Structures are given as structure tokens and as C-alpha cells.
Amino acid sequence: MSLERLQFRILYRHFLFRMVDLEALTAHGDIQRLLGQLGAMLAALSFTLAVAFTPRYINSGLSAPRLRVAAWGDEEFLIATTIAVVGLVAVIAWNAMLPDRRDSLVLGALPVRMRTVFRAKVAAIGTALGVSMVAVNIFTGLSFAFLLAPPHAGALDALRSLSAYWISMFAAGIFIFSALLAVQGIAAQLLSYRRFLRVSSFLQLASFFVILGVYFLTPPLATVKGLTDPANQSTLAWLPSFWFLGLLQQLNGPLHPAFGPLAEQAVMNLGVCSLVAFITYALAYVHHMRRIVEQPDIAPADRSRASLRIGSLLARKLFPKPLDRAVLLFTARTIARSRQHRFLLAAYGGAGLAIALAYAKSLLYGTSRTPWYQLNRPLLVGSIVLLSFAVIAARAVFALPQALPANWVFRVTAVHSPAAYFAAVRKTLFTLTAVPIWIISAIAYFSIWPGRPALEHMLLLIPVGVLVVEISLYQFRKLPFACSYLPGGANINMRLGIYGILFLLAADVGTQFEFWSMQKPARFLVLLTVLLAAALWARRRTIDYAAMPENQIQFEEQPPGELFPLDLRPDGAWFSEQTYLDATDPHSGRPLRARLKPLAVGALVLMACGVAYEQAGRWRDRRLYPQIGHSVDIGGRSLNIYCSGQGTPAVILESGVGMPGLSWSPVQREIAAFTEACWYDRAGYGWSDPGPFPNHSDSVARDLQALLHASGLPPPYVLAGHSLGGLDVRVFNGMYPNEVAGLVLVDPTPEDLPDRIPQYAPPDWLQRPMFLAAGLAGELGVIRLWAPDPGPLPKGFTPAEWSAISSLRWQVKSQMANAKEGPLRTDMQQVKAAGGLEDLPLVVLSAQGNPDQLARIKLELHTEIAQLSAHGKLTVLPKSGHLIPFEAPEAVVGAVREVVTEIRAGAQPAAHFKIAVESRP
């Protein structure tokens, strides 16, 4: 082998290694393994995409041309992914692309020709580029080409589809790579080496964020409408993924004229970029290398800059302790000046930003339900994701050393306790991550959102930030950048991925919860209190740990070798951190009682707050919702009744489970137009006193009879009962048959329902625990806190009535009354025993608005109930749900009118059963 070829091979390996030697991969110097790992990582991505996309195209039932149109979106996504991946590889390998000082000094002194260096570098770049492009398309490249080929296509068609795909992907990859190389090359030509070094790292970061930003914010325009809309043309001209989509379509056989210009743009831009890249790159070897040697690397910083002065002034004012200042300044200066650290920080930050952007996309393209200037979830998630990623990024970067041999200075100057150092590290982490994000978020939210949600979100963001900082610093015993480092320590592993997914889930669910809690001040206060408590707890834990006397600052990732002269540890594992932690856990020796004490105190305080909240709420309710109707004594306790209208028979409205009598008000008003109509609150509901436990249909009937007599309403009555109220009025009819003239059953609970659906009624033994739980939860304010908003106002109700109903439904008394009434088995047996419908005027309303299994069974049973009376009638409401008094009050009024009319007529019409289907909306 000639000397030049040998030199080429050595340099090629060296350059390739330097290009792809990422911290994410650990190959221990093995180039094949390194490339294998890189390829496997990208191929895994390709496999995931192929698995995700393939099912859409198999059995799609679309014709071949329509299938190709349907695939545009996915193809554009794959091109954009290729561009992003190749772009990121180029950004990561940024410093290895142009010759640097090391190359110049080392190779300059050796008898190596410049063209050998140049060829080796180009070959290395080509290999890295090729491996990443092939790997990221390996599965999609095969599956797409064959999925999109016409069903009876020959080998030639399939080959065309395959080559079109790969040509387009390679073109897109080469385009982004040469674009980035050209940017760097032009900067190298125009600037002095010193200035170039400074600008280059900013260009690198900027490229990183541009690539991510474009990838995550590209609008979904890969449709006929999107591509042809004149308003989109300027956007399309700026988005490379669409140019190369155009190229792919043209190569596949043109389907749409919109792709022609895009394909032309792809070819032209690819040509220009590769030409500029090649020229500047070749020039770099001619001029640049010599200049590197001649010019110094680093220029003195310009100390007159106002930002630097303000920075050091702030550091002095905010950090009066010299130690805190030392750690802060050291950290800030290292991050500002070390490319490696800055880049790792940017990588994490970029990931956070990408996720935040992905959330914000719906706001940007107007597909979100809420506009950006109102409280919305995407922006809530955004700040939490950015905050967490900033903290985690800084914490991860802290563990990466800057100049290990220089760490001795921290050791010989350690004149403070380790706890003082850990406190300084915590302050530094706050100052550099959480505080700036808090300030930026505050400015952003207060300028785009109304004051209250902005303030509330900021109040929550503070404990969240504290929590993330404290958790990330727990058991961190190092000074930033001053501890040794195991190679591959930041190796991307499964755990990181799982934690990331868990974190995103938590952030997503957390912001849903936050959104919900911001609807009510009390909920918000609970959430804020819980977060504050968690933040304080995390802070206490970290401080306690840091203050342990046996805790020392850790400068070595591994204990000094001489402790293990025989090296008996298993391969790859050293005396574990866990062993140390177990031995020094401040909590391990504490008795359970001592550990539970703060929890118990916290729970008591929380309960006291809950009781106070509930009492305040009741006081407020009494003022806001004065009694409607009047209380009538029925022997030691009173029930509330409201009547109006004139005429006989009087109509008495019986509510369903959990509903106050007021929920009948629109129905009652209408009925009052033709006869006397009353609603009342069953024991415990609305403004009535609580009743006995349990409170089944028989006791309800006795209460009602006493109430009606005490109110001076002369029998007989027409009773209308909704849902559970249907059981009650039938039992009333069985107990006092002479006092009932007719019945209207409004989607009643059928007594035979448990025979058909055994799980419908909960077991009897649950009744008392549920009653007690309802009472306890109510007294502690939990029910009030959980109570949803009243929802949209149904027709027929006034806003005052509607909010009163909502308040009455969720009062503790009602919830307890509710628990006293269940389970329904007893009521159902009472109904079966009651009988007495034989010739009673009866209308049964059956709600069939939600045609599910339950509704179907209920319809059958409702038919049976209506058939129990010779004067029975079943009216089916095909458009109403179970809550007929709210959804179709006119149907109830109509049914009552029928029964009243029938009674008033006094005539006994021929006994026959009728079924009517209500056609009114």
C-alpha cells in the first residue's frame, strides 16, 4: 500500500470517529461499533415510522392514484424527518467538518499532503451522511415504495417508485448538509479565525434551533387545497420538505401541476447549496488552515460590555456570600464559554422547545378550541415543559467536567462545610434556570392572558420550579463541572426514554388538572397548597441530605483505585451509589411515628381548611339562594313546598334522585296555567330538613302525604315522578289509593331493571358507608370543591334558578339525602307490592335519545309498566335523554295535561293501551 493510501485510511478513521463520537453512543474506540450504534438508533426510528404508517395503506380501499394523493402528508413528514435527522447530525458534527487548529498543528508538522487530508475528511463526512440517511429511511424506504406502487405493477414500476423515494431522500439530505456546510464555509471565508470561532458556535446553535423549529412547526399543507392555495405559495417556497415532496412526485410520474415548480426549486436549491458548500470547503483547505496557525484562538474578552458589568453587579448584589458568587460565576462562565456544555444544554433545551412547539402548533394554525390570548392548555404545558427541561438540562450538564486536573483548587480551598457548597449549587441552578424561565413566563403570560389566569399560572409555576430543582439536586454531591466522569455516563438509555414519557404524561395530565382547578378559586388554592407543600418537602429533603455530617463533595465518580487492589467487583459495576445512600440515609433510622408526624399535621391542617371552606360556602349559599317556597311542619321536621295556579286536581311533581324540587320550575309554571301545580323538596333536598335513614319510597310517601295534608291541598292528586321519583309516586299510590287521581311517570326507574341488568343496583351493604363517606366528604369541603360548573342554561330556566339548582344539588345535605335513598332494590320491592294501577289514568314517558342497551331494556320495561293500567299510555321521546325535565319539559307538561283532562272529563274511555312516539323536538 502506498504511503498516501495508508495516510488516507488512518485519517479517514480518525475524522469519522471525531464526527460521530457522540456522548449518546459509547463504542470505546471501536469505529464499526460506533457507526453500528448510530445506524441502529436511526433505523429504530425508521422501523417505528414504518410500523405506524403501513396499516394506513394496506386495505385502504383507495385506487392507486388516490392512494398516492393520500400519502402526500406522510411522504412530506418522512422527507422532513430525513432533513431534520441529517441536519442534526451535521450540527452535532459541526466542529469536525472544517479543519481546526488541532489538525493544522498536528498534521502541519507531518509529511502529509493537504489533498490527502481533504480527501479523508470528505470521505468521512460522506460516510456519516450516507449512514444516517440510509438508516433513517431503511424501513420506510422499502415499505413506502411497495405500498404505493399500483396493485398490478410490474417490477419496473416498483423499481421506479423505489428509486424515486431514495433519490428524493438523498437529495433532501444532501441539501440540508450542504446548506449547513455552506453557512459555515462562508463564515470561515469572510471572518478572521478568531471571530469565526466565536460566530461559528452561535451559527451552530442557531442551526439547531432552526432545524427543530421548522420540523415541529411545518404547517400541514400536503393536500391539493394546501398546495394550490395562492396564500400558501410564499410559505411553500421556504419549506424544503415540500420542494423535495415535489421532486418525489415528479420522479414518480407527475400527478398534480403544483409539484412542478416545487421540484424545480428543489433541484435549483440543491445545486446552489452543494456548489457553494464545495467551493467554500475547498477554499477552507487552501486558506483557512494556514490562517488558523497564524492567528490566535482566543481573543481577550471586551470587558467594557454593559451586559458583563451588569452581570457582575447583579452577582454581587444577589449573592453577598463570596462562596455562592464563586460557584455561580464559575458555572455561568463555563456554560457561556464551553462549546461542549453549551451544546448539550441546547440539545436538552431544543428537545423541550420542540415539545412545547408541538403543543403550540394547534394554536398557531387555528385548530385549537381556545385562542392563544385566552387561558389554554398548550401554553400551560409549554412553560412547564420548558421549565423542567431547562432545570434537567442544566443539572445534566453540571455532571460533565470542564477541566478535571484543575479541580484540585476546589479541594485545597474547601474552607466551608459541604452543605454551604451544596446550597451555592442550588442557588446557582435556580438563578440560571428557574428564575429566568419564571421571569420570561411572567412577561409572556401577563402580556397575552387576562390578569387572573396569568397570575394563577405563575403562582403554580413557582412551586413546580422549586420542586423540579430540588428533586434534580437530591443526592447531588458535586460541584458543577468539577467531578470526574464515566465515559458514556450520559448514554441515552431506555430509562431516560421511559422517564421522558412519564414526565410528558405527568405534564399533560397535570396541566389538565391545572386547567380544571383554575375554574374555581378554592380548587386553585388546594392545588397551590399541595404544590407548595410538595416543594417545601422536597427542599427540606435536599437540605437535610446535604447537611449530613458524613456527606462530602464528590470529585471522583469512582472511589480511588487503591481501595480495591484486587478489583473483585463485577465488570462494569463499582461499589454502588445506592450502598452509600443506604448507609447515610437520614430517614432510615427514624421511627415510623416521627416520619408520619408531619404528614398527620399536614392532613389535619388541610381538613381544618376544608371545614372552614365548607362553612363559608354554606353561608354564601344561604345569602345567594334564599328559599323558594315555604317550609311546612310534618311533625318535628319541615319540608319545603312551592305551589301556584288554580284548579283541581292538584299536580304534585316528584323529583328524581339528587334533584331539588326547583328543577321542575319551568314544568310547574306551564302546568300552573291550567291547574294548581306544586313541586316540593324531598327530605334532605333543597330547603327541606333531612329525613330518616334509610329513606325508601314508603317513608317518602308518608312524608309527602303529611306535607300535602298540612299544606291544605285537597286530594286526589295527579302525581308526576321523574326517574326514582317514579317509584316513590307508585308506592304513594299503593299506600293512599284514594288520594291519587292519575300518574305521570317521567322516564321512571323500572322495578324489574335489576332482573335484566343485575349490576344496575349496588349491593345493600354499600348504602351506609356511602352515606357516611358523602357526609364526611361534604363536611370537609371536598364535594363543594369537586362540584362542576352548572353548564349551559337549559331552556325554560332563569339563570338565577339554574345556579340555585346547581348549588342545591351539590350541598352536603343533598348528597347525604341521596345516599339515604339508595340502593333502589327495597323501593323496587315496595313498588311491586304496591300495585293499584289497574284503571288509573297513566302516561309513561320513555327517553330514547341515547339508544344504548340500557335505553332499549328500559323501553321494554316502560311498555310493561304502561300496560299495567287499562288507561295507560306510553310516549316515546326519541330525542330526549334521561333528564326529561331539562331536555323536554314540554313533553311532561303535555302528559300532565292529558291526564288532567282525562280526569276532568270524568268519562271512562274504552280501556285500551296506546303507544305514541313524540315527534316534537
Next chain:
Amino acid sequence: MLELRHITKLYSSIPAVEDISFIVRAGEVTGYLGPNGSGKSTTIKMLTGLIEPSGGEILYRGESIARNRVAYKQRFGYVPEEPQLYPHLTGSEYLEMVGQLRGLPERPLRDKIDGFLKLLSLYEDRYVPISSYSKGMRQKILLAAALLHNPEILLLDEPFSGLDVNSALVLRQLIRDLAAHGKVVLFSSHELETVERVSSRIVILHKGRVVANDSIEQLRALMSLPRLEDIFSELAVEQDTQDVTRQMMQLIEA
């Protein structure tokens, strides 16, 4: 005074220094000599607390330094063998950080740093990152960092390495003056002539053991040799220098 009592340091059960005992007195300059690998830097690192002795005890003013490390660390200044500094900081920033880590108040620290930088001819380069400093400049930064807090003890490991003639002369005088002001000064060097001029006492280490520990006059008289170089060759040099150079010439030309 700083006293080493039967100090041993083992690396994987191989001794780097073995049972060494000597005293560094206040007001004296103690020169610490030995060939490469004899354990000089190991001893000095044990005196700074950077590494722990495997056996024996180090006492300062009669009290073990292990009893209160923090108090001890406030008392000494250390110039390490290699000028290992954070390259991304400027000279001024590095000194500022060291001062802050030692808890020195801001204003006097600033003045002190500027003063040191001016006297050591580094003032012009105070805003240049250390990565572009020459070896001598880095050495001066180390020296300034060791003296910022006016320490009682000075542990100087090869303090002259890389210094130009001017600075070396200043440092030589400074070491003598510091001792005259009652400081405890221990310094190791390979420049025997300098050691001879500066030190009042000599400790020679060979293969991890103390082979000489006496005042320089005493040593001369004892060994009947006029120069320190001769004494050193007699005690610590095993190789025949002429023979080694002859063999090397043969190897180069082979």
C-alpha cells in the same frame, strides 16, 4: 511548625513514600529534593489533604491536621507541580474565584488581585483566557492564587518551573522574605542551585524514604562535599549519567 510523623502512602500496596518523618519549621525555608518518582509530590499532596496518608500522622502546631481540616486549609497556600487551571477563565477571574472560595471580602480581594497581576506583569493579559497563557504565566497565576489569603504555610511544588529569569529572581527573594516573616515554607525543586541559595534546611527523598534531613551547612560538613549537586548525586542518583548518554546516542543513530 509542620511535622510529618512516620508517613506512609501505599498505592495498591506498593509504597510511594514509606515511613517518612521530618519537621518544617516556621521562619525557615525547607528544600525538598528527590529524583523523579521519589514521592515528593505525593508528600506535598498529603500535606495539602488532597490525598490521605495510608499510615502516620501530620501535625501542625502539635495538632493533627485531620482533626480540623477546614481550619488547616485556611492556613496554607499551595502551588502544584503542574499548572492545572480552568482554561476558560481569565487570569483575573480565576484569582477572583479562588479568593471567593476562600471567603475573602470583595473589595480588598479585588485590590489584591490587581496588585498581584501588576507585580507579576500579567495585568495586560488579565482578560485573556488562561488557555492562551504561556507556561510561565500560568505558574504566576498559581503563585498569586496561593498567596491571596496571606497563608501561614506555603507548600510549593516546583514553583520555578517555566518562570523567566526575572520572575525566578523575584520568587527566590520572596520565598526567603516569607520565611523571614515567620511563614512555614516547604518547596520542592529540581533546580539544585536555587534550592541551595534559598533553603536553610534540606530534606532529600529517595525511593520513598528520607535519606537526608539537615541544614545545608551540616550536610556539606557531614558529607565533605562542597556543593548540593554533589551531595544529591551521592545520595539519590543511581545511574551513571555518562553511560546513559552514550547509550542514548547509540539508539538515536541506530
